[in-house]
Amino acid sequence: MSVHNSRKRLLAPDITAMKGQGPIVALTAYHAHTAAIADRYCDFLLVGDSLGMVMHGFETTVPVPLELMIMHGRAVVRGAKRALVVVDMPFGSYEESPSVAFRNAARVMKETDCGAVKIEGGRRMAETIRYLVERGIPVMAHIGLTPQSVNVIGGFKAQGRTTEQWAAIEEDARLVADAGAFAVVLEAITQPLAARITEAINIPTIGIGASESCDGQILVMEDMLGLSPQVPRFVKKFGKVGEAIEDAIQSYAEDVRSRAFPTPDHTYPMKAEAPKGRSRVSPSQVRATKKPKTLSSKG
Template sequence: MSLHPLTRRLMAPDITAMKRVKPIVALTSYHTHTAAIADKYCDFLLVGDSLGMVMHGFETTVPVTLEMMIVQGRAVVRGAKRALVAIDMPFGTYEESPSVAFRNAARVMKETDCGAVKLEGGRRMGETTRYLVERGIPVMGHIGLTPQSINVLGGFKSQGRTRDEWAAIEEDARVLAEAGAFAIVLEAVSPPLAKRITDEIAVPTIGIGASANCDGQILVMEDMLGLSPRVPKFVKKFGAVAAAIEDAIRDYAADVLDRSFPAVEHTYGMKEEAPEAPPATSPVTKKPKKLST
Protein backbone atom coordinates (compact mmCIF):
# COMPACT_ATOMS: atom_id res chain seq x y z
CA MET A 1 0.00 0.00 0.00
CA SER A 2 1.51 3.34 -1.07
CA LEU A 3 1.28 6.43 1.11
CA HIS A 4 0.68 9.83 -0.52
CA PRO A 5 1.77 13.15 1.02
CA LEU A 6 -0.99 15.15 2.72
CA THR A 7 -0.03 18.30 0.80
CA ARG A 8 0.60 18.15 -2.93
CA ARG A 9 3.63 20.07 -4.07
CA LEU A 10 2.93 22.82 -6.60
CA MET A 11 4.00 22.07 -10.16
CA ALA A 12 4.87 24.21 -13.17
CA PRO A 13 1.29 24.32 -14.54
CA ASP A 14 0.08 25.55 -11.13
CA ILE A 15 2.46 28.51 -11.33
CA THR A 16 1.34 29.30 -14.88
CA ALA A 17 -2.31 29.20 -13.80
CA MET A 18 -1.68 31.94 -11.22
CA LYS A 19 -1.25 34.60 -13.92
CA ARG A 20 -3.83 37.33 -13.45
CA VAL A 21 -5.28 35.36 -10.51
CA LYS A 22 -2.88 36.15 -7.65
CA PRO A 23 0.59 37.64 -7.24
CA ILE A 24 3.22 34.90 -7.24
CA VAL A 25 5.57 34.90 -4.24
CA ALA A 26 9.08 33.48 -4.62
CA LEU A 27 12.49 33.57 -2.94
CA THR A 28 15.83 31.95 -3.46
CA SER A 29 16.81 29.26 -0.96
CA TYR A 30 19.93 27.15 -0.53
CA HIS A 31 19.38 25.31 2.77
CA THR A 32 16.91 22.85 4.23
CA HIS A 33 16.02 25.06 7.20
CA THR A 34 15.42 28.25 5.20
CA ALA A 35 13.42 26.27 2.65
CA ALA A 36 11.16 24.93 5.41
CA ILE A 37 10.45 28.47 6.62
CA ALA A 38 9.91 30.02 3.18
CA ASP A 39 7.77 27.07 2.10
CA LYS A 40 4.95 28.39 4.32
CA TYR A 41 4.66 31.59 2.29
CA CYS A 42 6.15 31.05 -1.18
CA ASP A 43 4.67 29.55 -4.32
CA PHE A 44 8.06 28.54 -5.61
CA LEU A 45 11.63 28.50 -4.33
CA LEU A 46 14.58 29.02 -6.63
CA VAL A 47 17.90 27.37 -5.92
CA GLY A 48 19.72 30.18 -7.68
CA ASP A 49 23.28 30.15 -8.91
CA SER A 50 23.51 33.33 -6.82
CA LEU A 51 24.62 30.87 -4.14
CA GLY A 52 28.07 31.27 -5.66
CA MET A 53 28.11 34.90 -4.53
CA VAL A 54 26.15 34.80 -1.26
CA MET A 55 27.47 31.46 0.03
CA HIS A 56 30.91 31.07 -1.52
CA GLY A 57 32.07 34.65 -2.00
CA PHE A 58 32.49 34.53 -5.78
CA GLU A 59 32.37 37.86 -7.58
CA THR A 60 29.93 36.50 -10.18
CA THR A 61 27.80 33.40 -10.75
CA VAL A 62 30.07 32.12 -13.54
CA PRO A 63 32.26 29.78 -11.37
CA VAL A 64 29.25 27.84 -10.01
CA THR A 65 29.27 24.14 -10.95
CA LEU A 66 26.52 21.63 -11.63
CA GLU A 67 27.58 19.65 -8.57
CA MET A 68 27.16 22.70 -6.33
CA MET A 69 23.62 23.23 -7.64
CA ILE A 70 22.72 19.58 -7.10
CA VAL A 71 23.97 19.50 -3.50
CA GLN A 72 22.03 22.64 -2.52
CA GLY A 73 19.04 21.58 -4.61
CA ARG A 74 18.74 18.36 -2.61
CA ALA A 75 18.80 20.34 0.61
CA VAL A 76 16.01 22.68 -0.49
CA VAL A 77 13.77 19.90 -1.79
CA ARG A 78 14.09 18.16 1.58
CA GLY A 79 12.99 21.32 3.36
CA ALA A 80 10.10 22.38 1.11
CA LYS A 81 6.89 20.37 1.18
CA ARG A 82 4.48 22.54 -0.81
CA ALA A 83 6.36 25.06 -2.97
CA LEU A 84 7.67 24.21 -6.42
CA VAL A 85 11.46 24.01 -6.35
CA ALA A 86 13.25 25.27 -9.46
CA ILE A 87 17.01 25.03 -9.92
CA ASP A 88 19.29 27.27 -11.97
CA MET A 89 21.33 25.56 -14.65
CA PRO A 90 24.83 27.01 -14.14
CA PHE A 91 26.92 28.66 -16.81
CA GLY A 92 28.33 26.23 -19.37
CA THR A 93 25.88 23.38 -18.73
CA TYR A 94 23.18 24.16 -21.31
CA GLU A 95 24.45 26.62 -23.94
CA GLU A 96 26.32 24.15 -26.15
CA SER A 97 23.30 22.35 -27.58
CA PRO A 98 19.77 21.23 -26.67
CA SER A 99 21.00 17.65 -26.19
CA VAL A 100 23.73 18.71 -23.75
CA ALA A 101 21.20 20.87 -21.93
CA PHE A 102 18.82 17.93 -21.68
CA ARG A 103 21.51 15.60 -20.34
CA ASN A 104 22.47 18.04 -17.58
CA ALA A 105 18.93 19.17 -16.76
CA ALA A 106 17.76 15.56 -16.54
CA ARG A 107 20.60 14.84 -14.12
CA VAL A 108 19.58 17.81 -11.97
CA MET A 109 15.97 16.67 -11.83
CA LYS A 110 16.80 13.02 -11.16
CA GLU A 111 19.35 13.74 -8.43
CA THR A 112 17.38 16.47 -6.63
CA ASP A 113 13.72 15.62 -7.35
CA CYS A 114 13.12 19.31 -8.18
CA GLY A 115 10.15 20.44 -10.26
CA ALA A 116 11.82 22.66 -12.88
CA VAL A 117 15.04 24.22 -14.12
CA LYS A 118 15.80 27.82 -15.06
CA LEU A 119 17.82 28.93 -18.08
CA GLU A 120 19.19 32.40 -18.75
CA GLY A 121 18.79 33.89 -22.22
CA GLY A 122 16.01 34.87 -24.60
CA ARG A 123 15.72 34.03 -28.29
CA ARG A 124 18.93 32.01 -28.30
CA MET A 125 17.38 29.69 -25.71
CA GLY A 126 14.12 29.21 -27.60
CA GLU A 127 15.14 25.97 -29.32
CA THR A 128 16.66 24.55 -26.13
CA THR A 129 13.58 25.46 -24.09
CA ARG A 130 11.29 23.71 -26.55
CA TYR A 131 13.57 20.66 -26.65
CA LEU A 132 13.55 20.30 -22.87
CA VAL A 133 9.82 20.89 -22.44
CA GLU A 134 8.98 18.36 -25.14
CA ARG A 135 11.05 15.82 -23.20
CA GLY A 136 9.38 16.40 -19.86
CA ILE A 137 11.54 19.08 -18.22
CA PRO A 138 9.66 22.25 -17.15
CA VAL A 139 11.67 25.38 -17.97
CA MET A 140 11.58 28.82 -16.40
CA GLY A 141 13.08 31.55 -18.57
CA HIS A 142 15.21 34.50 -17.47
CA ILE A 143 15.71 37.67 -19.55
CA GLY A 144 16.75 41.28 -19.08
CA LEU A 145 19.85 41.38 -16.91
CA THR A 146 21.28 37.86 -17.16
CA PRO A 147 24.09 37.55 -14.57
CA GLN A 148 25.82 34.64 -16.32
CA SER A 149 26.50 37.00 -19.24
CA ILE A 150 28.13 39.57 -16.98
CA ASN A 151 31.42 39.51 -18.89
CA VAL A 152 29.63 40.38 -22.14
CA LEU A 153 27.27 42.94 -20.61
CA GLY A 154 30.17 44.68 -18.89
CA GLY A 155 28.63 44.65 -15.43
CA PHE A 156 25.34 44.25 -13.60
CA LYS A 157 23.52 46.76 -15.79
CA SER A 158 19.78 47.38 -15.92
CA GLN A 159 18.05 46.72 -19.23
CA GLY A 160 15.33 48.30 -21.33
CA ARG A 161 15.72 51.84 -20.03
CA THR A 162 15.59 53.28 -23.55
CA ARG A 163 12.78 52.43 -25.95
CA ASP A 164 15.16 51.30 -28.66
CA GLU A 165 16.05 48.33 -26.41
CA TRP A 166 12.46 47.22 -25.94
CA ALA A 167 11.86 45.29 -29.14
CA ALA A 168 14.69 42.82 -28.56
CA ILE A 169 13.65 42.10 -24.96
CA GLU A 170 9.98 41.76 -25.94
CA GLU A 171 11.02 39.29 -28.63
CA ASP A 172 13.02 37.33 -26.06
CA ALA A 173 9.91 36.99 -23.89
CA ARG A 174 7.65 36.04 -26.79
CA VAL A 175 10.02 33.34 -28.09
CA LEU A 176 10.42 31.74 -24.65
CA ALA A 177 6.67 31.77 -23.97
CA GLU A 178 5.93 30.18 -27.34
CA ALA A 179 8.68 27.60 -26.78
CA GLY A 180 6.90 26.40 -23.62
CA ALA A 181 8.50 28.21 -20.69
CA PHE A 182 6.00 28.12 -17.81
CA ALA A 183 7.19 31.47 -16.36
CA ILE A 184 9.81 34.08 -17.20
CA VAL A 185 12.00 36.04 -14.80
CA LEU A 186 12.44 39.70 -15.76
CA GLU A 187 15.53 41.09 -14.08
CA ALA A 188 16.38 44.79 -13.81
CA VAL A 189 14.15 45.99 -16.65
CA SER A 190 12.25 49.27 -16.67
CA PRO A 191 8.70 49.29 -15.22
CA PRO A 192 6.91 50.23 -18.46
CA LEU A 193 8.69 47.46 -20.36
CA ALA A 194 7.88 44.95 -17.60
CA LYS A 195 4.21 45.93 -17.84
CA ARG A 196 4.22 45.66 -21.62
CA ILE A 197 5.74 42.17 -21.56
CA THR A 198 3.44 41.04 -18.73
CA ASP A 199 0.39 42.16 -20.73
CA GLU A 200 1.61 40.57 -23.96
CA ILE A 201 2.60 37.03 -22.99
CA ALA A 202 0.41 34.21 -21.70
CA VAL A 203 2.78 32.98 -18.96
CA PRO A 204 3.62 34.74 -15.69
CA THR A 205 6.44 37.24 -15.42
CA ILE A 206 8.46 37.10 -12.21
CA GLY A 207 10.08 40.41 -11.41
CA ILE A 208 13.39 41.04 -9.71
CA GLY A 209 14.03 44.73 -10.00
CA ALA A 210 11.29 44.98 -12.64
CA SER A 211 8.50 46.71 -10.65
CA ALA A 212 5.14 45.57 -9.29
CA ASN A 213 3.86 45.38 -12.88
CA CYS A 214 5.00 41.76 -13.03
CA ASP A 215 2.83 38.76 -12.14
CA GLY A 216 5.09 37.86 -9.23
CA GLN A 217 8.26 38.78 -7.40
CA ILE A 218 11.47 37.06 -6.36
CA LEU A 219 14.45 38.23 -4.31
CA VAL A 220 17.65 36.62 -3.11
CA MET A 221 16.82 35.62 0.46
CA GLU A 222 20.13 36.75 1.92
CA ASP A 223 19.63 40.18 0.34
CA MET A 224 16.12 40.78 1.67
CA LEU A 225 17.08 39.49 5.13
CA GLY A 226 19.88 42.00 5.44
CA LEU A 227 22.57 39.33 5.46
CA SER A 228 24.42 40.41 2.30
CA PRO A 229 26.80 43.34 2.76
CA ARG A 230 26.09 44.78 -0.71
CA VAL A 231 22.73 44.58 -2.44
CA PRO A 232 21.24 45.95 -5.68
CA LYS A 233 19.10 49.07 -5.67
CA PHE A 234 15.91 47.06 -6.19
CA VAL A 235 16.24 45.15 -2.90
CA LYS A 236 14.14 46.09 0.09
CA LYS A 237 15.61 44.80 3.34
CA PHE A 238 12.85 43.08 5.28
CA GLY A 239 15.15 42.02 8.10
CA ALA A 240 18.44 42.73 9.84
CA VAL A 241 19.77 39.20 10.15
CA ALA A 242 23.45 40.13 9.89
CA ALA A 243 23.16 42.40 12.93
CA ALA A 244 21.23 39.75 14.87
CA ILE A 245 23.88 37.12 14.08
CA GLU A 246 26.71 39.44 15.14
CA ASP A 247 24.90 40.27 18.40
CA ALA A 248 24.47 36.59 19.16
CA ILE A 249 28.11 35.73 18.39
CA ARG A 250 29.38 38.67 20.46
CA ASP A 251 27.29 37.58 23.44
CA TYR A 252 28.45 33.98 23.03
CA ALA A 253 32.11 35.03 22.95
CA ALA A 254 31.65 37.17 26.07
CA ASP A 255 30.04 34.29 27.98
CA VAL A 256 32.83 31.92 27.00
CA LEU A 257 35.49 34.40 28.07
CA ASP A 258 33.98 35.01 31.51
CA ARG A 259 33.18 31.29 31.91
CA SER A 260 29.45 31.91 32.42
CA PHE A 261 28.78 29.51 29.55
CA PRO A 262 28.21 26.65 29.75
CA ALA A 263 26.22 26.92 32.95
CA VAL A 264 24.98 23.97 34.97
CA GLU A 265 21.78 23.76 32.93
CA HIS A 266 23.83 23.28 29.77
CA THR A 267 25.75 20.27 31.08
CA TYR A 268 24.99 16.63 31.74
CA GLY A 269 25.04 15.67 35.41
CA MET A 270 26.26 12.39 36.77
CA LYS A 271 23.76 9.57 36.93
CA GLU A 272 22.98 8.24 40.41
CA GLU A 273 24.88 5.07 41.00
CA ALA A 274 23.43 2.07 42.83
CA PRO A 275 24.89 1.59 46.35
CA GLU A 276 27.90 -0.62 46.34
CA ALA A 277 27.16 -4.18 47.48
CA PRO A 278 29.26 -5.54 50.39
CA PRO A 279 32.05 -7.86 49.29
CA ALA A 280 31.10 -11.51 49.18
CA THR A 281 32.63 -13.68 51.99
CA SER A 282 33.65 -17.24 51.39
CA PRO A 283 32.57 -19.87 53.99
CA VAL A 284 35.13 -20.67 56.68
CA THR A 285 36.34 -24.22 56.51
CA LYS A 286 37.99 -25.79 59.53
CA LYS A 287 41.24 -27.54 58.95
CA PRO A 288 41.18 -31.16 60.13
CA LYS A 289 43.14 -31.77 63.33
CA LYS A 290 46.29 -33.75 63.04
CA LEU A 291 46.27 -37.00 64.94
CA SER A 292 49.15 -37.47 67.31
CA THR A 293 51.02 -40.70 67.16
Protein backbone atom coordinates (compact mmCIF):
# COMPACT_ATOMS: atom_id res chain seq x y z
CA MET A 1 0.00 0.00 0.00
CA SER A 2 1.50 3.32 -1.05
CA VAL A 3 1.50 6.38 1.18
CA HIS A 4 1.05 9.82 -0.41
CA ASN A 5 2.26 12.84 1.53
CA SER A 6 0.08 15.92 1.16
CA ARG A 7 2.28 18.79 -0.03
CA LYS A 8 1.28 22.33 0.78
CA ARG A 9 4.06 23.75 -1.39
CA LEU A 10 2.99 25.27 -4.70
CA LEU A 11 4.02 23.41 -7.85
CA ALA A 12 4.76 24.62 -11.37
CA PRO A 13 1.19 23.93 -12.65
CA ASP A 14 -0.15 26.09 -9.80
CA ILE A 15 1.88 29.02 -11.12
CA THR A 16 0.67 28.41 -14.67
CA ALA A 17 -2.93 28.40 -13.42
CA MET A 18 -2.42 31.93 -12.05
CA LYS A 19 -2.30 33.32 -15.60
CA GLY A 20 -4.83 36.17 -15.70
CA GLN A 21 -5.88 35.58 -12.07
CA GLY A 22 -3.99 38.48 -10.52
CA PRO A 23 -0.34 39.44 -10.21
CA ILE A 24 2.11 36.68 -9.27
CA VAL A 25 4.60 37.76 -6.59
CA ALA A 26 8.18 36.51 -6.64
CA LEU A 27 11.62 37.38 -5.28
CA THR A 28 15.08 35.90 -5.47
CA ALA A 29 16.32 34.11 -2.36
CA TYR A 30 19.74 32.71 -1.55
CA HIS A 31 19.62 31.56 2.08
CA ALA A 32 17.23 29.91 4.50
CA HIS A 33 16.32 32.76 6.83
CA THR A 34 15.36 35.28 4.14
CA ALA A 35 13.57 32.50 2.23
CA ALA A 36 11.46 31.81 5.33
CA ILE A 37 10.41 35.47 5.49
CA ALA A 38 9.69 35.83 1.77
CA ASP A 39 7.81 32.52 1.79
CA ARG A 40 4.95 34.18 3.71
CA TYR A 41 4.26 36.58 0.85
CA CYS A 42 5.60 35.13 -2.41
CA ASP A 43 4.17 32.60 -4.84
CA PHE A 44 7.59 31.43 -5.96
CA LEU A 45 11.19 32.05 -4.96
CA LEU A 46 14.00 32.04 -7.49
CA VAL A 47 17.46 30.90 -6.48
CA GLY A 48 18.96 33.12 -9.14
CA ASP A 49 22.49 32.89 -10.46
CA SER A 50 22.56 36.59 -9.58
CA LEU A 51 23.84 35.25 -6.24
CA GLY A 52 27.24 35.19 -7.91
CA MET A 53 27.22 38.98 -8.14
CA VAL A 54 25.14 39.77 -5.05
CA MET A 55 26.75 37.38 -2.55
CA HIS A 56 30.09 36.32 -4.01
CA GLY A 57 31.36 39.47 -5.71
CA PHE A 58 31.53 38.26 -9.33
CA GLU A 59 31.24 40.92 -12.03
CA THR A 60 28.70 38.84 -13.97
CA THR A 61 26.74 35.62 -13.48
CA VAL A 62 28.94 33.70 -15.93
CA PRO A 63 31.47 32.26 -13.39
CA VAL A 64 28.79 30.72 -11.13
CA PRO A 65 29.28 26.92 -10.87
CA LEU A 66 26.53 24.33 -10.61
CA GLU A 67 27.66 23.29 -7.13
CA LEU A 68 27.10 26.82 -5.82
CA MET A 69 23.54 26.85 -7.16
CA ILE A 70 22.87 23.50 -5.51
CA MET A 71 24.24 24.66 -2.16
CA HIS A 72 22.09 27.80 -2.09
CA GLY A 73 19.12 25.89 -3.51
CA ARG A 74 19.21 23.48 -0.58
CA ALA A 75 19.19 26.38 1.87
CA VAL A 76 16.21 28.08 0.24
CA VAL A 77 14.17 24.88 0.07
CA ARG A 78 14.83 24.32 3.77
CA GLY A 79 13.67 27.85 4.57
CA ALA A 80 10.55 27.97 2.40
CA LYS A 81 7.50 25.86 3.16
CA ARG A 82 4.81 27.07 0.74
CA ALA A 83 6.31 28.90 -2.25
CA LEU A 84 7.53 27.06 -5.33
CA VAL A 85 11.33 27.13 -5.37
CA VAL A 86 12.94 27.56 -8.81
CA VAL A 87 16.70 27.17 -9.26
CA ASP A 88 18.64 28.84 -12.07
CA MET A 89 20.70 26.62 -14.30
CA PRO A 90 24.08 28.39 -14.47
CA PHE A 91 26.04 29.19 -17.60
CA GLY A 92 27.58 26.10 -19.20
CA SER A 93 25.31 23.60 -17.48
CA TYR A 94 22.65 23.22 -20.20
CA GLU A 95 23.72 24.77 -23.53
CA GLU A 96 25.76 21.85 -24.87
CA SER A 97 22.85 19.50 -25.56
CA PRO A 98 19.42 18.53 -24.23
CA SER A 99 20.89 15.37 -22.66
CA VAL A 100 23.57 17.32 -20.78
CA ALA A 101 20.91 19.80 -19.68
CA PHE A 102 18.76 16.95 -18.39
CA ARG A 103 21.63 15.36 -16.48
CA ASN A 104 22.46 18.63 -14.71
CA ALA A 105 18.84 19.69 -14.16
CA ALA A 106 18.00 16.30 -12.70
CA ARG A 107 20.94 16.63 -10.34
CA VAL A 108 19.72 20.08 -9.23
CA MET A 109 16.23 18.80 -8.51
CA LYS A 110 17.41 15.63 -6.74
CA GLU A 111 19.98 17.38 -4.57
CA THR A 112 17.91 20.46 -3.65
CA ASP A 113 14.31 19.12 -3.78
CA CYS A 114 13.34 22.28 -5.69
CA GLY A 115 10.19 22.32 -7.83
CA ALA A 116 11.57 23.65 -11.12
CA VAL A 117 14.61 25.02 -12.92
CA LYS A 118 15.07 28.17 -15.00
CA ILE A 119 16.88 28.36 -18.33
CA GLU A 120 17.89 31.47 -20.28
CA GLY A 121 17.22 31.66 -24.01
CA GLY A 122 14.34 31.58 -26.46
CA ARG A 123 14.33 29.75 -29.75
CA ARG A 124 17.81 28.28 -29.22
CA MET A 125 16.62 26.63 -25.99
CA ALA A 126 13.14 25.55 -27.12
CA GLU A 127 14.29 22.02 -28.00
CA THR A 128 16.03 21.66 -24.64
CA ILE A 129 12.97 22.91 -22.74
CA ARG A 130 10.78 20.37 -24.51
CA TYR A 131 13.28 17.59 -23.77
CA LEU A 132 13.35 18.41 -20.05
CA VAL A 133 9.60 18.84 -19.66
CA GLU A 134 8.91 15.53 -21.41
CA ARG A 135 11.21 13.89 -18.85
CA GLY A 136 9.55 15.37 -15.80
CA ILE A 137 11.50 18.57 -15.15
CA PRO A 138 9.39 21.77 -15.00
CA VAL A 139 11.15 24.65 -16.76
CA MET A 140 10.75 28.40 -16.40
CA ALA A 141 12.07 30.21 -19.46
CA HIS A 142 13.88 33.56 -19.52
CA ILE A 143 14.02 35.90 -22.51
CA GLY A 144 14.75 39.56 -23.29
CA LEU A 145 17.91 40.58 -21.47
CA THR A 146 19.65 37.29 -20.64
CA PRO A 147 22.52 38.08 -18.23
CA GLN A 148 24.47 34.91 -19.06
CA SER A 149 24.85 36.27 -22.61
CA VAL A 150 26.25 39.60 -21.43
CA ASN A 151 29.57 39.00 -23.21
CA VAL A 152 27.76 38.55 -26.53
CA ILE A 153 25.13 41.30 -26.30
CA GLY A 154 27.68 43.81 -25.01
CA GLY A 155 26.53 44.45 -21.46
CA PHE A 156 23.34 44.63 -19.44
CA LYS A 157 21.28 46.35 -22.13
CA ALA A 158 17.50 46.68 -22.32
CA GLN A 159 15.90 44.81 -25.21
CA GLY A 160 13.05 45.62 -27.58
CA ARG A 161 13.53 49.38 -27.51
CA THR A 162 12.94 49.55 -31.24
CA THR A 163 10.05 47.85 -33.03
CA GLU A 164 12.52 46.11 -35.34
CA GLN A 165 13.60 43.96 -32.36
CA TRP A 166 10.08 42.93 -31.39
CA ALA A 167 9.50 40.06 -33.82
CA ALA A 168 12.49 38.05 -32.60
CA ILE A 169 11.59 38.47 -28.93
CA GLU A 170 7.92 37.63 -29.58
CA GLU A 171 9.01 34.48 -31.41
CA ASP A 172 11.21 33.54 -28.45
CA ALA A 173 8.19 33.81 -26.15
CA ARG A 174 5.94 31.77 -28.42
CA LEU A 175 8.51 29.00 -28.91
CA VAL A 176 9.30 28.52 -25.20
CA ALA A 177 5.58 28.45 -24.40
CA ASP A 178 4.96 25.88 -27.15
CA ALA A 179 7.90 23.82 -25.85
CA GLY A 180 6.22 23.42 -22.46
CA ALA A 181 7.70 26.10 -20.21
CA PHE A 182 5.28 26.76 -17.33
CA ALA A 183 6.17 30.49 -17.17
CA VAL A 184 8.61 32.91 -18.77
CA VAL A 185 10.67 35.72 -17.27
CA LEU A 186 10.73 38.89 -19.38
CA GLU A 187 13.75 40.96 -18.42
CA ALA A 188 14.40 44.59 -19.34
CA ILE A 189 11.99 44.98 -22.24
CA THR A 190 9.63 47.83 -23.03
CA GLN A 191 6.02 48.01 -21.84
CA PRO A 192 4.34 47.74 -25.27
CA LEU A 193 6.30 44.60 -26.09
CA ALA A 194 5.64 43.06 -22.68
CA ALA A 195 1.93 43.70 -23.12
CA ARG A 196 1.91 42.06 -26.58
CA ILE A 197 3.73 38.97 -25.32
CA THR A 198 1.55 38.62 -22.22
CA GLU A 199 -1.57 38.76 -24.37
CA ALA A 200 -0.21 36.37 -27.01
CA ILE A 201 0.95 33.37 -24.93
CA ASN A 202 -0.92 31.06 -22.56
CA ILE A 203 1.68 30.92 -19.78
CA PRO A 204 2.40 33.62 -17.18
CA THR A 205 4.92 36.32 -17.95
CA ILE A 206 7.06 37.36 -14.99
CA GLY A 207 8.47 40.83 -15.38
CA ILE A 208 11.76 42.19 -14.14
CA GLY A 209 12.03 45.60 -15.68
CA ALA A 210 9.23 44.73 -18.11
CA SER A 211 6.38 46.94 -16.77
CA GLU A 212 3.10 46.29 -15.00
CA SER A 213 1.72 44.57 -18.11
CA CYS A 214 3.20 41.22 -17.07
CA ASP A 215 1.30 38.53 -15.15
CA GLY A 216 3.74 38.80 -12.25
CA GLN A 217 6.82 40.58 -10.95
CA ILE A 218 10.20 39.53 -9.58
CA LEU A 219 13.12 41.50 -8.18
CA VAL A 220 16.48 40.61 -6.67
CA MET A 221 15.80 40.73 -2.94
CA GLU A 222 19.02 42.53 -2.05
CA ASP A 223 18.22 45.22 -4.64
CA MET A 224 14.73 45.98 -3.36
CA LEU A 225 15.90 45.92 0.27
CA GLY A 226 18.51 48.59 -0.38
CA LEU A 227 21.49 46.30 0.20
CA SER A 228 23.01 46.64 -3.27
CA PRO A 229 25.07 49.81 -3.84
CA GLN A 230 24.02 50.09 -7.50
CA VAL A 231 20.74 48.87 -8.94
CA PRO A 232 19.13 48.88 -12.41
CA ARG A 233 16.61 51.54 -13.40
CA PHE A 234 13.67 49.17 -12.90
CA VAL A 235 14.36 48.56 -9.19
CA LYS A 236 12.35 50.30 -6.50
CA LYS A 237 14.00 50.26 -3.09
CA PHE A 238 11.37 49.10 -0.63
CA GLY A 239 13.75 49.21 2.33
CA LYS A 240 16.97 50.72 3.63
CA VAL A 241 18.49 47.57 5.05
CA GLY A 242 21.99 48.50 3.95
CA GLU A 243 21.86 51.71 5.98
CA ALA A 244 20.41 49.87 8.98
CA ILE A 245 23.22 47.29 8.86
CA GLU A 246 25.90 49.99 8.66
CA ASP A 247 24.34 51.92 11.56
CA ALA A 248 24.25 48.74 13.67
CA ILE A 249 27.88 47.84 12.89
CA GLN A 250 29.03 51.38 13.63
CA SER A 251 27.25 51.33 17.00
CA TYR A 252 28.74 47.93 17.80
CA ALA A 253 32.28 49.10 16.98
CA GLU A 254 31.87 52.23 19.09
CA ASP A 255 30.55 50.25 22.08
CA VAL A 256 33.38 47.73 21.90
CA ARG A 257 36.07 50.42 21.69
CA SER A 258 34.54 52.38 24.57
CA ARG A 259 34.03 49.15 26.58
CA ALA A 260 30.31 49.88 26.77
CA PHE A 261 29.80 46.35 25.42
CA PRO A 262 29.68 43.71 26.75
CA THR A 263 28.01 44.53 30.07
CA PRO A 264 27.22 42.11 32.92
CA ASP A 265 23.87 41.52 31.20
CA HIS A 266 25.78 39.93 28.31
CA THR A 267 28.10 37.81 30.52
CA TYR A 268 27.58 34.39 32.08
CA PRO A 269 27.61 34.49 35.93
CA MET A 270 29.44 31.93 38.04
CA LYS A 271 27.46 29.06 39.53
CA ALA A 272 27.02 28.96 43.32
CA GLU A 273 29.59 26.67 44.97
CA ALA A 274 29.58 24.88 48.36
CA PRO A 275 31.87 26.31 51.11
CA LYS A 276 35.39 24.87 51.07
CA GLY A 277 35.84 21.74 53.19
CA ARG A 278 32.19 20.72 52.93
CA SER A 279 30.90 18.48 50.25
CA ARG A 280 27.65 19.30 48.57
CA VAL A 281 25.00 16.60 49.16
CA SER A 282 21.86 16.46 47.09
CA PRO A 283 18.44 16.05 48.72
CA SER A 284 18.10 12.60 47.14
CA GLN A 285 21.38 11.52 48.72
CA VAL A 286 20.15 12.73 52.13
CA ARG A 287 16.97 10.71 51.82
CA ALA A 288 18.92 7.62 50.84
CA THR A 289 21.07 7.75 54.00
CA LYS A 290 18.19 8.06 56.52
CA LYS A 291 17.32 4.84 58.38
CA PRO A 292 13.74 3.69 57.87
CA LYS A 293 11.46 3.94 60.90
CA THR A 294 10.50 0.61 62.57
CA LEU A 295 7.31 -0.22 64.50
CA SER A 296 7.89 -1.16 68.18
CA SER A 297 5.46 -3.36 70.22
CA LYS A 298 4.74 -2.81 73.92
CA GLY A 299 5.54 -5.63 76.46
